[in-house]
Amino acid sequence: MNRRDFLKSALALAALAPVTRIVAGEPSSGGKSPKDQTEKVTRRRYKNTSLTLPLLGFGMMRLPRLNPEKNEIDESVAQKMVDRAMEAGINYFDTAYPYHGGLSETFVGKALKKYPRSSYFLATKMWPHLLKTEADIDRMFQHQLRKLQTNYIDFYLLHALDKRLWPKAKALKVYEYLQKQKKAGKIRYLGFSFHDEPEVLAEIVRERPWDFAQIQLNYVDWELYRSREQYEILTKAGIPVVVMEPLRGGMLTTLTPRCLEIFKKANPNASVASWAFRYVGSLPNVLVILSGMTLPEHLEDNIKTFTGFQPLSNAERETIAQAVKAYHNTGAVACTNCKYCMPCPAGVNIPRIFGLYNSYKSSGNYWRGFNRIYAEFDPDMMASACVNCGACVKKCPQHINIPEELKKIHAEYEARTKKTACLRRGKAECPA
Ligand code: SF4
Ligand code: SF4
Structure with a gap:
């Protein structure tokens, strides 16, 4: 906004x-x-x-x-x-x-x-x-x-x-x-x-x-x-x-x-x-x-x-x-939840994912702010389901590079999930 x-x-x-x-x-x-x-x-x-x-x-x-x-x-x-x-x-x-x-x-x-x-x-x-x-x-x-x-x-x-x-x-x-x-x-x-x-x-x-x-x-x-x-x-x-x-x-x-x-x-x-x-x-x-x-x-x-x-x-x-604008400049995605980008032909719930990610960015709490809810998403709604068609980008009034942001968010999710699983298994060397 x-x-x-x-x-x-x-x-x-x-x-x-x-x-x-x-x-x-x-x-x-x-x-x-x-x-x-x-x-x-x-x-x-x-x-x-x-x-x-x-x-x-x-x-x-x-x-x-x-x-x-x-x-x-x-x-x-x-x-x-x-x-x-x-x-x-x-x-x-x-x-x-x-x-x-x-x-x-x-x-x-x-x-x-x-x-x-x-x-x-x-x-x-x-x-x-x-x-x-x-x-x-x-x-x-x-x-x-x-x-x-x-x-x-x-x-x-x-x-x-x-x-x-x-x-x-x-x-x-x-x-x-x-x-x-x-x-x-x-x-x-x-x-x-x-x-x-x-x-x-x-x-x-x-x-x-x-x-x-x-x-x-x-x-x-x-x-x-x-x-x-x-x-x-x-x-x-x-x-x-x-x-x-x-x-x-x-x-x-x-x-x-x-x-x-x-x-x-x-x-x-x-x-x-x-x-x-x-x-x-x-x-x-x-x-x-x-x-x-x-x-x-x-x-x-x-x-x-x-x-x-x-x-x-x-x-x-x-x-x-x-x-608020200055705050959004600090790592949160500038999404305002207007939903103009929806529906995504691939089924990705774009504003929801950005909302959760921003909640984590502002609270600093990855697990409570983001993972707790995102991990329960149907895989078809996750950021990884994006096929990079670009349809959403044209509709976004905030000019967000949506596929790019989704890719980053999902990569972070996968890296953290992998690391947590590794730590739980008690491995001596886990990804940083
Ligand atoms: S670029 Fe990705 S998120 Fe955007 S409409 Fe296409 S599939 Fe959906
Ligand atoms: S159109 Fe842009 S600002 Fe609006 S919900 Fe989609 S990503 Fe967010």
Whole structure:
């Protein structure tokens, strides 16, 4: 996507009918320091109800640790962060059964015990991956209530749904169990978090009614991970969005030196993270943006960004578009997933392969970002099925040398697969 298209797409999305409303907000910039510590972060209204939620939520999966290699939470630092968050009006806490090896929910229960239950929102999740029988569902739910020291959960999610876990959750009737808990007053709002393609999301949205959904959304994934399509599906279905990975696991605070230079030049006082938060917060159907804050400095910087939250101006969108372009210059394929090249007469799924490859390039994680999915492709859809006919090249608006890129990607896949097999066999000499 060129810069003009990037801007156009972001503006078009801003025009989609929101199901959330900004409730409070004072002018601020990413670099301003709130002198008045009683200032509160901006809140958004849940649909047309009187319920308001802080635009910034506290993700409890990256809490400070006593030892970086272990799960134990540094509770004294984390408690101070929770207290400071509450003081700033950040009263949405998002945890999950497996976070910090199960210790996150226990900590959240302890940390919030001193506050009236009605003064904060608890969000937690049930991971179908951990369920074997229907009895496990109730066991896990009751365990969560005990750990969180509460008799109800405000926002309850089915965790990390994808094309494998959604059928499993349906077979185990997890949704039906959670609906019963909702009717019994143990759950206020029922949603899901999601990690897959928009087609799978559309199916989940079609098959059950949901109060909210949590998706991965940030300015790099907007096209790369097809977050734009996910956001559109949810907005059209009237489902408010909770954002996870607004910083792409912290990657958007480091990016590349060229990207950082672009941001600093545009606003020397704004933190790099504030650009990413303001990007997602400018989308009207975003209800809460989760930030997994590890250090008190992260929290303070975020409070500055979200106190009197300021949506991006057109000039600032342009700055982000420049940074995205610079980012794509660093090894990722410039594919924008427009699909103009499809169908390939040989059956190669071109945009999907480039999307996966780019996910690996931006995360640096070859196995999770690329191999995990690519290795399961039907051989006819793999890059190696390309017969170099050139039909796609003529149609690609980004002028990508598609057969060449496919060849490189598949060669890397084969080399890594060969090396891994060699290492597994315990050979002394394996390819570099
Ligand atoms: S060049 Fe390869 S990928 Fe492109 S259309 Fe032909 S066979 Fe498909
Ligand atoms: S490779 Fe295909 S999907 Fe990607 S930009 Fe080119 S035409 Fe669009």
